[in-house]
Amino acid sequence: MNNIDAKTSFTIMGFLLLIVGILQSWGVAFSILNLCLISAIMSMGVNIQWGFAGLINFGVMGFLAIGGLATVLISVPPVVESWSAGGLGILLSLIFLILIIYACLFINKRYSKYKYKYHLIFAIIILTIPVLKLISGPSIKLIESINPAAQGYLGGLGLPIIFSWFVGGLLSAALAFVIGKICLGLRSDYLAISTLLISGIIVSVIKHEEWLSRGVKNVIGLKRPAPYEVDLQNSEWFINLIEIIHFWSPTTKGIIISSSGIFVKICFSVIFLITLLILLYLSERAVNSPWGRMMRAIRDNETAAKAMGKNIVKQQLNIFMIGSAIIGFAGAMLVTYDGLFTPSSYQPLRYTFLIWVMVLLGGSGNNYGAILGGFVVWFIWIESAPIALFLINIFTFFLENENIFKIHLIESVPYFRYLMMGAGLLLVMRYKPEGLLPEKKIKF
Numbered sequence: 001m002n003n004i005d006a007k008t009s010f011t012i013m014g015f016l017l018l019i020v021g022i023l024q025s026w027g028v029a030f031s032i033l034n035l036c037l038i039s040a041i042m043s044m045g046v047n048i049q050w051g052f053a054g055l056i057n058f059g060v061m062g063f064l065a066i067g068g069l070a071t072v073l074i075s076v077p078p079v080v081e082s083w084s085a086g087g088l089g090i091l092l093s094l095i096f097l098i099l100i101i102y103a104c105l106f107i108n109k110r111y112s113k114y115k116y117k118y119h120l121i122f123a124i125i126i127l128t129i130p131v132l133k134l135i136s137g138p139s140i141k142l143i144e145s146i147n148p149a150a151q152g153y154l155g156g157l158g159l160p161i162i163f164s165w166f167v168g169g170l171l172s173a174a175l176a177f178v179i180g181k182i183c184l185g186l187r188s189d190y191l192a193i194s195t196l197l198i199s200g201i202i203v204s205v206i207k208h209e210e211w212l213s214r215g216v217k218n219v220i221g222l223k224r225p226a227p228y229e230v231d232l233q234n235s236e237w238f239i240n241l242i243e244i245i246h247f248w249s250p251t252t253k254g255i256i257i258s259s260s261g262i263f264v265k266i267c268f269s270v271i272f273l274i275t276l277l278i279l280l281y282l283s284e285r286a287v288n289s290p291w292g293r294m295m296r297a298i299r300d301n302e303t304a305a306k307a308m309g310k311n312i313v314k315q316q317l318n319i320f321m322i323g324s325a326i327i328g329f330a331g332a333m334l335v336t337y338d339g340l341f342t343p344s345s346y347q348p349l350r351y352t353f354l355i356w357v358m359v360l361l362g363g364s365g366n367n368y369g370a371i372l373g374g375f376v377v378w379f380i381w382i383e384s385a386p387i388a389l390f391l392i393n394i395f396t397f398f399l400e401n402e403n404i405f406k407i408h409l410i411e412s413v414p415y416f417r418y419l420m421m422g423a424g425l426l427l428v429m430r431y432k433p434e435g436l437l438p439e440k441k442i443k444f
Helices: 003-023 026-053 060-075 080-110 117-144 162-183 188-208 229-233 236-245 253-287 290-300 302-307 312-338 348-362 367-395 404-411 413-431
Strands: none
Touching: 003 026, 003 367, 026 060, 026 253, 026 290, 026 312, 026 348, 026 367, 060 162, 060 188, 060 312, 060 348, 080 117, 080 162, 162 188, 162 312, 188 348, 229 236, 229 253, 236 253, 253 290, 253 312, 253 367, 290 302, 290 312, 302 312, 348 367, 348 413, 367 404, 367 413, 404 413
């Protein structure tokens, strides 16, 4: 990696965020920074799979949704009435589901050379679905009938929400294990198709299983690892701090309110930045280790690596699980920052393909490139609308506000982000096909 290019690139990004803070507001600047940090972690997860192992994962949306669901399962207090009404049936259903998964994995391993093993696995899944529905159906109806306007689900464990980040990573890794056991070892396009379809199934289940996640009713008021604005506004130490910082003029209630929002965003920035640096350190250590060199050798030439005695499928499964765990971790972080879980918001464009653009634009195979891609793409995604509106007002200043052409351009501002994103990606692919910070070539 060219350190000068990396330092220059991140310096430019810092300068752009500084401009946003000066021209728009510091609240907007720190909001963009926080989402850039989360996007960078998502991009690192995909980069580990694709950049270092050549695995195509189009199911990013599903792993992010699993991470978001973990925040509900861990941090929300349990709904005692719902557990009393249908908790036993749900636990029995979970045990039955685990047995089904274990049976499928056992058949896949024990009868690996059996011609019709996939037909057998498919038959088991199809035949056991009615049984699973029979066990869980009555319990689900009872749970969803408990105060459906505010509850209607089991809730969670009532633990600190930070724990949900790790649980989200573990759940995503477990899902990746199941997918990898079935799909790895086949052609890469099968993995891409299967992950895309499975992610859609996951999001669909989360949307419609209200007993688990409240579905489209959403879960609001989630806990967070940062202070609340209301508490800061009533804290004497915070008011004194603002008075010291804002020494040149009287401190009003409006200034305290706006400052509390910025302070909370700064707290999130510190937490997210520390998390990103830890993941970057661990990832760099792993990539530069003998294991990392082995993964890149498998990526570049599977046949040669297999001839040297490497277990290709096993190693690919390991790195597929690691990358998915990081994506799930980031999904839990995103829901924590938003403070609410909205299953209907998980769309492939935002939560799969935009993240792939981050990896490709930043430079696949380079952790720093993946982070830079997360910053650049998300910054463009957010700021393209204000920039487009600014340019439209400049180039159409001679037109009346009622002009049809000017009105059409202003109404089309939200779509300029797609134009700018596509144009930026085309330019990078044309002039820097390896990304802004390409992978460092190792010479032996």
